[in-house]
Amino acid sequence: MSTATAAPETTRGLVEITKVRKAFGATEVLKGISLTVEPGGVAVIVGPSGSGKSTLLRTINHLEKVDGGFIAIDGELVGYRVRGNRLHELREKDILKQRTEIGMVFQNFNLFPHLTALENVAEAPVVAQGRSKAEARERGLELLDRVGLKDRAGAYPRQLSGGQQQRVAIARALALDPKILLFDEPTSALDPELVNEVLDVIRELAKSGTTLIIVTHEMGFARDVADTVVFMDQGQIVEQGAPKDIFTNPQEERTRSFFSKVIEPAFNI
Amino acid sequence: MSSAATKVSQSAPEPASAAPGTAEAAAGTAGRVPGPTKPGPRKPATDYADYSLVSAPRPWRWVGTAVVALGLAAVAWSLATNPRWEWDVVGQWFTAQSVVKGLLETLKLTAISGVLGFVLGFILALMRLSASPLLLSVSWTFSWIFRSTPLLVQMLLWYNLGYLYEKISLGIPFTDIRFFEVQTTTLISQFAAAVLGLTLNQAAYSAEIIRGGILSVDQGQLEAAAALGIPAWRRSTRIVLPQAMRAILPTAFNEIIGLVKGTSIVYVLAYSELFYTVQVIYNRTQQVLPLLLVATLWYVVITSVLSVFQYYIERHYSKGAVRTLPLTPLQKARKFFATHAPVRSLR
Numbered sequence: 256m257s258t259a260t261a262a263p264e265t266t267r268g269l270v271e272i273t274k275v276r277k278a279f280g281a282t283e284v285l286k287g288i289s290l291t292v293e294p295g296g297v298a299v300i301v302g303p304s305g306s307g308k309s310t311l312l313r314t315i316n317h318l319e320k321v322d323g324g325f326i327a328i329d330g331e332l333v334g335y336r337v338r339g340n341r342l343h344e345l346r347e348k349d350i351l352k353q354r355t356e357i358g359m360v361f362q363n364f365n366l367f368p369h370l371t372a373l374e375n376v377a378e379a380p381v382v383a384q385g386r387s388k389a390e391a392r393e394r395g396l397e398l399l400d401r402v403g404l405k406d407r408a409g410a411y412p413r414q415l416s417g418g419q420q421q422r423v424a425i426a427r428a429l430a431l432d433p434k435i436l437l438f439d440e441p442t443s444a445l446d447p448e449l450v451n452e453v454l455d456v457i458r459e460l461a462k463s464g465t466t467l468i469i470v471t472h473e474m475g476f477a478r479d480v481a482d483t484v485v486f487m488d489q490g491q492i493v494e495q496g497a498p499k500d501i502f503t504n505p506q507e508e509r510t511r512s513f514f515s516k517v518i519e520p521a522f523n524i
Numbered sequence: 525m526s527s528a529a530t531k532v533s534q535s536a537p538e539p540a541s542a543a544p545g546t547a548e549a550a551a552g553t554a555g556r557v558p559g560p561t562k563p564g565p566r567k568p569a570t571d572y573a574d575y576s577l578v579s580a581p582r583p584w585r586w587v588g589t590a591v592v593a594l595g596l597a598a599v600a601w602s603l604a605t606n607p608r609w610e611w612d613v614v615g616q617w618f619t620a621q622s623v624v625k626g627l628l629e630t631l632k633l634t635a636i637s638g639v640l641g642f643v644l645g646f647i648l649a650l651m652r653l654s655a656s657p658l659l660l661s662v663s664w665t666f667s668w669i670f671r672s673t674p675l676l677v678q679m680l681l682w683y684n685l686g687y688l689y690e691k692i693s694l695g696i697p698f699t700d701i702r703f704f705e706v707q708t709t710t711l712i713s714q715f716a717a718a719v720l721g722l723t724l725n726q727a728a729y730s731a732e733i734i735r736g737g738i739l740s741v742d743q744g745q746l747e748a749a750a751a752l753g754i755p756a757w758r759r760s761t762r763i764v765l766p767q768a769m770r771a772i773l774p775t776a777f778n779e780i781i782g783l784v785k786g787t788s789i790v791y792v793l794a795y796s797e798l799f800y801t802v803q804v805i806y807n808r809t810q811q812v813l814p815l816l817l818v819a820t821l822w823y824v825v826i827t828s829v830l831s832v833f834q835y836y837i838e839r840h841y842s843k844g845a846v847r848t849l850p851l852t853p854l855q856k857a858r859k860f861f862a863t864h865a866p867v868r869s870l871r
Contacts, residue, residue: 365748383753
């Protein structure tokens with residue numbers, strides 16, 4: 256991963272979301288979302304709660320099934336296979352295989368509490384990719400080192416602080432060498448003083464050539480790290496663009512009013 | 525925390541967490557501590573490190589202890605001196621060959637029905653959590669029927685199955701092809717009826733216990749495992765079950781302990797487990813109470829052994845659920861003798 260700037264790296268991890276719709280019961284959460292994230296790009300999705308940001312993220316690795324539209328990664332449909340002019344739903348086994356290429360980091364970490372930090376990181380490479388245990392361990396230690404937690408490899412999640420847990424969760428997502436990493440409000444469950452240690456790790460990743468899609472409320476971080484900032488409201492993308500354009504000169508009234516409420520405290524840092 | 529309580533060297537003891545005696549020490553020496561408002565050079569803070577600690581008096585604890593100790597002594601005295609307990613008879617029969625044989629039968633029934641019951645219960649729990657309405661309702665109906673009929677009735681029903689169905693056969697339904705056919709009465713022995721009754725009853729209860737345990741695991745755990753591409757079977761065995769075990773174990777051991785004593789109900793089938801054996805003996809010798817005591821003592825022994833297992837198995841599965849594992853009794857004892865101080869496990 257450290258040789259991220261090599262040429263082939265930048266061609267993997269193209270995400271194309273086309274007219275995706277999703278409803279929970281009568282509530283339409285996604286109303287035809289289309290979004291393209293270039294290989295190695297960093298897209299930050301912002302918006303009020305209930306705008307469908309997290310749901311959109313979860314459709315990308317098929318944790319939520321879409322009701323309409325489709326999502327493709329490097330041209331390959333997520334959750335379906337094209338045969339003739341039909342889309343066949345993939346079997347569980349194939350979906351799991353697709354998911355190994357898409358890492359996900361959750362708001363409340365979801366580390367396995369009965370496994371140590373290292374076991375958390377080394378579990379999936381063994382069972383999902385068939386690597387040897389020794390190899391997975393070695394790579395796990397390397398990744399824990401990268402997030403600054405090599406000395407806590409034997410600790411259980413409850414013995415770690417929130418920031419440390421989230422860094423382990425990032426290492427766990429990286430262990431499968433994903434093309435794409437999804438972050439679902441990775442710092443929302445953290446004490447303010449622990450937020451930066453996690454954001455610093457994500458900043459490092461942004462330079463590595465992995466495609467990142469991040470849902471966050473940290474506007475300062477979004478401005479630093481994003482190629483594209485996407486503003487969502489009520490299941491639709493209202494506006495998207497480079498951070499300097501969208502933050503300083505938003506075109507839509509809704510974007511402007513949202514930023515006026517959230518940006519000032521965040522930029523005082 | 526105990527180490528903090530043995531030293532009084534902190535210059536400003538907090539009233540809330542102060543050890544017993546600290547308050548007294550502070551009050552007794554208050555005059556020597558200069559107040560913050562007084563001008564002039566401060567005297568160096570008094571070092572209390574060499575002072576000895578006196579615990580606060582707790583008279584009611586002593587009264588309570590005395591009353592309970594007196595009660596215990598009375599019970600022990602009556603057990604030892606009342607000749608009607610017939611301890612010599614108890615001792616004579618406690619390890620008698622027939623009693624031990626009955627005991628082994630009890631253990632055998634418990635082990636077989638316990639294992640089969642929990643395996644079947646696990647399958648029923650998975651069925652109950654399945655998305656298929658048929659599997660779900662079959663599992664629900666099973667639990668409903670077996671939890672709503674008395675175990676005694678179930679037992680007699682299984683034993684008298686031959687009355688309802690003379691022959692049991694395996695073949696292709698609606699044809700005359702039979703792979704084997706057997707008289708029900710030869711297939712359902714006392715042992716088979718006992719195992720069948722206990723197992724099915726146990727399965728109905730353990731299904732609910734296991735289902736409860738599985739439901740207690742956070743949904744995020746499954747999502748995280750799915751997002752990592754971990755296959756479904758591995759998700760259950762490696763991620764969900766080990767966490768569910770924490771909720772399952774205390775109740776499961778309750779069930780197994782209940783099963784140990786529940787096996788005594790098979791005396792209605794004249795099956796010679798511990799309780800039936802004891803009954804046969806006292807019907808012959810007329811020493812009813814001492815022999816019931818023999819059975820009781822054995823049940824206590826089995827339960828005690830199971831409790832020890834329970835402690836260590838629960839401890840194993842609490843890995844990662846508590847910050848620091850509580851000390852085992854052995855470790856506590858060792859620490860006690862090493863420090864001569866009462867120990868409390870750190871939470």
